[in-house]
Amino acid sequence: MSHLTTIVKKEVRELLTPGSVISVLVMVMLFAALGGLIGDEVSKSTVMPVIGIANYEDQTIETEDGEWDAYEFLKDFYIKSGDKRITPENVDQFVLKMDKDDILEQMENTGASVALVLSDDFKKNIEESLKYSDPDNKTYLKGEILQYYVYQPSGMIGGTVSSAVTSAIVSNMNNNLSKFITGEEESKYVDFLKYPIKSTETYTYVKGELRSDVTPAEISEAMSGQTMFIPMIIMIIIMMVGSIVISSMGSEKENKTLETLLTLPISRTVIVTGKIIAAALVGLIFGMAYMFGMAFYISSVTFMAVGDSGLDLDSLGLALGLTDYALIAVSMFLSIACALGICMILGAFAKNYKSAQTMTMPLSILAILPMFITMFSGWYSSNALIQTVLFIIPFSHPMMATEALMNGDLTLVLAGIAYMAVFALASIFITVKLYKSDILVTGLSQNKYVEMLKGTGRRNRTGGQ
Amino acid sequence: MTDALVLTDVRKTYGQREAVHGVSLTVHEGEVFGLIGHNGAGKTTLLRMISTILTITSGKIEVYGRDVAKEGDEVRKLISYLPEDAGAYKDLTGRKYLSFIAELFVSGKEKDEMVQKGVELADLGDKIDFRIDTYSKGMMRRLLIARAIMTSPKLAIMDEVTSGLDVINAYEIREVIRNIAKSGVTVIMSSHNMFEVDMLCDRVGMVDQGNLIDVGTPEELKKKYGKETLEEVFVTAVKGA
Numbered sequence: 257m258s259h260l261t262t263i264v265k266k267e268v269r270e271l272l273t274p275g276s277v278i279s280v281l282v283m284v285m286l287f288a289a290l291g292g293l294i295g296d297e298v299s300k301s302t303v304m305p306v307i308g309i310a311n312y313e314d315q316t317i318e319t320e321d322g323e324w325d326a327y328e329f330l331k332d333f334y335i336k337s338g339d340k341r342i343t344p345e346n347v348d349q350f351v352l353k354m355d356k357d358d359i360l361e362q363m364e365n366t367g368a369s370v371a372l373v374l375s376d377d378f379k380k381n382i383e384e385s386l387k388y389s390d391p392d393n394k395t396y397l398k399g400e401i402l403q404y405y406v407y408q409p410s411g412m413i414g415g416t417v418s419s420a421v422t423s424a425i426v427s428n429m430n431n432n433l434s435k436f437i438t439g440e441e442e443s444k445y446v447d448f449l450k451y452p453i454k455s456t457e458t459y460t461y462v463k464g465e466l467r468s469d470v471t472p473a474e475i476s477e478a479m480s481g482q483t484m485f486i487p488m489i490i491m492i493i494i495m496m497v498g499s500i501v502i503s504s505m506g507s508e509k510e511n512k513t514l515e516t517l518l519t520l521p522i523s524r525t526v527i528v529t530g531k532i533i534a535a536a537l538v539g540l541i542f543g544m545a546y547m548f549g550m551a552f553y554i555s556s557v558t559f560m561a562v563g564d565s566g567l568d569l570d571s572l573g574l575a576l577g578l579t580d581y582a583l584i585a586v587s588m589f590l591s592i593a594c595a596l597g598i599c600m601i602l603g604a605f606a607k608n609y610k611s612a613q614t615m616t617m618p619l620s621i622l623a624i625l626p627m628f629i630t631m632f633s634g635w636y637s638s639n640a641l642i643q644t645v646l647f648i649i650p651f652s653h654p655m656m657a658t659e660a661l662m663n664g665d666l667t668l669v670l671a672g673i674a675y676m677a678v679f680a681l682a683s684i685f686i687t688v689k690l691y692k693s694d695i696l697v698t699g700l701s702q703n704k705y706v707e708m709l710k711g712t713g714r715r716n717r718t719g720g721q
Numbered sequence: 722m723t724d725a726l727v728l729t730d731v732r733k734t735y736g737q738r739e740a741v742h743g744v745s746l747t748v749h750e751g752e753v754f755g756l757i758g759h760n761g762a763g764k765t766t767l768l769r770m771i772s773t774i775l776t777i778t779s780g781k782i783e784v785y786g787r788d789v790a791k792e793g794d795e796v797r798k799l800i801s802y803l804p805e806d807a808g809a810y811k812d813l814t815g816r817k818y819l820s821f822i823a824e825l826f827v828s829g830k831e832k833d834e835m836v837q838k839g840v841e842l843a844d845l846g847d848k849i850d851f852r853i854d855t856y857s858k859g860m861m862r863r864l865l866i867a868r869a870i871m872t873s874p875k876l877a878i879m880d881e882v883t884s885g886l887d888v889i890n891a892y893e894i895r896e897v898i899r900n901i902a903k904s905g906v907t908v909i910m911s912s913h914n915m916f917e918v919d920m921l922c923d924r925v926g927m928v929d930q931g932n933l934i935d936v937g938t939p940e941e942l943k944k945k946y947g948k949e950t951l952e953e954v955f956v957t958a959v960k961g962a
Contacts, residue, residue: 262824266810510807516868519802520825523794524811626783654756694775 258524263530264537270507271500271538280542287549304339305421308363308371308404309353315379315399317433324436326374326429327353328368333428352720363406370422375400386437399433401426462572463664470572478569479662487627487655490588492546494651497539498599498619504531505603506612515697528684539592540666569662580661583669587654590676594650595619597683604690609698626652634659635668650676723785725876725907726771731780733766740766742931743780748909748924750875753902755922757955758913763931764911765805768880771909772802784876798826801874805881805911807865811854815845815864818853819871826872828858839871842897859890866897870906877901879910883917883946894896895921915952925951 309327331347342350350698363371374675375381381397403422406514420558435443462471508514517527569575576584598619607611626649629638635646646652651673660668690696724822726748733741741763748754756764769775771782773793782789784796809818819839823832831865843864848856854862869877881947882898891914898921902908912918918925918937926936935942935958939951946954 259825262821266821270810270812374742511811512804512806513810514867515769515772515774515804516802516807516809519797519800520822521794521797522825692776694735697769697774 259526260530260533263522263526264534267534268502268538271534272541273505276542280545284545287546287553287581291549291553293596294590296704303372304334304337304342304350306350306366306368307334307421308352308359308366308368310356310359310371310373310459310528311378312374315374317379317382317436319437319440321436324433326372326378327351329416329432330372330425330629334426359404360406363404364458369406371404372425373402373404382433382437382601392461401429434495448472462574465573467572474571475569477657479574484631486584486658487630489543489547490591490651490654491623491627493539493543493588493592494595494623495616495620496542496546497535498595498623499616500542501531501535501599501601502612502615502619503597503599503609506606506609506615506644509591509606510608518691518696527608527692528687532593532600532684535596535599536592552667571697572612576658576661583661583673584654584657586655587669587673587676590680591651591654593680594676594683597620597680597687600687601683601690604687604696605699607661621647626655630655631657637661644717647672647675650679724783725750725752725785726754726909727781727783728767728771729781729783731767731770731782732764732778733770733775734778739778741770743929744931744933745780746926746933746936748876750845750906751902751905752923753898753908753910753921755918755925756909756928757913757915757918757925757951758911759913759959762928764928765880767854767932768802768878768909768911770958771876772800772878773797774802799875800877800878801869801872802878803865803869803880803882805884809853809861809868811862814850814852815843815849815856816840819843819868821929822868822872835871839867840852841867842870843867859886862886862890862894863897866894870897870901874906877906877908877910879908881912882910883912883914891917894919915950915955919951927955927958934958 306407307330309330312326315326331351334342334347334351335344339350352362352366352368354366354368354371354373359371359373363369377397378399378401382399385396385398403426405419405422419538434446438446458469458471460467460472460475462470462475505514508517518524599616602615602619603612626646629642629646630652634661635643635644638646646656653669653676657669657672724747726746728744728746730745731741732739732743744763752929756767758764766775770777771784771789773789773796777790784799786875787796787799789796792947809815810821813821814838819836820832823835823839827835843849843866845860845863848860849864850873853861853864866882869879879898883894895917898908898910902921910922911920922939924936924938925942927934927942935945935954937945942954942958944949946957948954948957
């Protein structure tokens with residue numbers, strides 16, 4: 257067995273401890289549970305709340321064509337709402353008749369979270385307004401409805417459900433009553449008066465070709481799965497492998513195993529390479545586990561946020577081919593190599609496990625920054641300064657690669673790959689140099705350049721020399 | 722007599738501060754050589770330079786004729802270094818730790834034999850298959866000495882090898898070192914314990930403020946300074962230095 261394999265095996269064994277595996281599994285389960293929870297909340301939002309209606313009995317609107325009753329409208333609206341629990345037979349369990357006095361008490365007793373109370377002047381206002389024939393009289397009084405809610409703390413999504421349903425009810429009630437008042441034919445004219453303009457067809461230039469019935473928003477929505485998901489995964493993997501490598505160095509120093517390792521008959525290059533390979537392997541395993549949990553979580557969130565656009569990117573020439581995916585894979589691999597190189601350099605200065613954890617901070621910032629930029633702005637809509645920052649940070653390139661390849665910008669992707677290759681080689685070269693220097697054992701405090709900055713070196717009489 | 726270790730005008734500088742000032746020293750094959758000195762005297766720096774961990778600012782160190790600065794990889798095949806307060810990978814068992822070290826020296830049947838030798842040297846009974854984080858300090862030190870010796874080094878470098886150990890453990894470790902020396906391994910060790918150095922070492926080097934102020938057998942030094950113990954010799958030498 258080669259020395260490199262032995263070192264890799266040792267590192268992997270140290271990194272894949274029951275504790276670390278359990279913590280990753282717990283995180284995956286948390287993501288999955290969070291996704292499930294959000295999914296539940298989303299599905300809850302399509303469930304109609306129990307609603308009460310009061311003071312409707314004497315408020316029936318009467319015309320020559322018939323009568324309009326708010327209670328009957330509400331029952332009909334609930335039956336047609338799409339809530340599978342509600343049928344014509346049991347709708348009375350969801351739409352409750354209430355008395356306008358002691359409305360709160362009735363809501364508490366019945367479990368209704370929403371109640372609508374028609375004002376005493378509801379019928380009078382509408383009927384009076386209909387009678388006005390004087391064009392100079394601009395005072396058209398409207399029927400008023402009071403809304404009552406019982407607030408139940410249920411988070412960001414749950415809290416919006418009851419008020420959203422009520423808004424929908426009032427809006428539909430308006431349309432329904434409007435049609436009733438004006439009559440079927442007249443209501444079309446009213447609709448025309450309200451909306452005299454209609455947009456019919458949409459044309460969008462995509463990669464130099466004119467496409468119909470597609471808006472930029474729809475394209476962004478369809479691409480969001482890839483343009484959002486990939487940066488997040490890359491950020492997680494980079495933070496993961498970075499933390500692993502730096503912590504490994506910190507542990508070697510804290511457990512005082514580094515000096516022994518450095519005196520074994522293996523070259524420093526093998527030690528560095530072994531640590532990098534092991535961290536990459538374990539990081540990828542952990543990263544994939546996180547990806548699984550995150551994918552579940554994201555699918556819940558994005559479904560809620562954007563729904564399923566159903567847009568075929570292939571037909572727009574925006575789908576990725578095998579070569580594109582290969583380029584993204586190369587870009588990802590090189591960015592991980594860059595992360596490992598940076599971390600090996602930072603890890604060389606870690607005094608112990610705790611200080612190693614602190615040292616992951618700069619790496620985290622470098623991983624998070626391009627993720628947010630690519631998610632919210634992207635390369636093409638950024639100014640020159642932000643583009644420069646994005647290009648310099650090696651982790652940006654795989655995050656930007658998907659969008660660039662979809663837009664046929666091979667130059668940006670290849671330039672990124674070349675830059676990362678040089679960056680990774682340079683960082684690994686510096687790491688090996690560091691491993692051959694005294695800094696690994698003595699730290700920065702006894703470095704000649706640091707001492708020069710501090711001024712004349714002073715004698716240290718504590719600890720072994 | 723073959724020279725196992727030769728230091729020629731060795732200097733070590735940290736920034737603008739010189740920690741070791743032109744030390745020259747020869748340790749013969751099969752000899753147990755002790756370095757004594759107070760904290761910060763430069764003992765550990767010397768041992769780390771010999772072990773290839775620290776670079777040499779100037780001068781030359783040769784281990785069995787191999788230049789430490791130029792032939793680090795070759796030198797590391799000949800030596801075994803046991804740092805002060807050294808640790809081992811806590812998630813491994815004692816046996817797996819010995820196996821990991823052995824794999825870096827030999828393979829196949831030779832590796833199994835080396836591990837078995839390490840297990841016998843550690844003498845930890847069934848605890849050799851326990852995780853290292855369950856070991857006491859004495860058990861840990863026995864395991865590390867076994868690790869250092871099982872590879873049959875030509876030069877064993879030991880820094881404060883019995884530091885912090887109780888009387889029984891320290892006694893047993895000294896017995897191990899005595900046996901190593903009998904088997905022909907050259908040992909260079911540092912210690913604060915003058916009694917230990919007096920008992921174990923063939924020759925002693927006294928280090929103060931980065932200088933090697935005197936070298937000789939314990940008896941020669943006692944005679945030279947007119948003192949009965951090595952401790953008195955050291956105090957007299959340092960104060961007079």
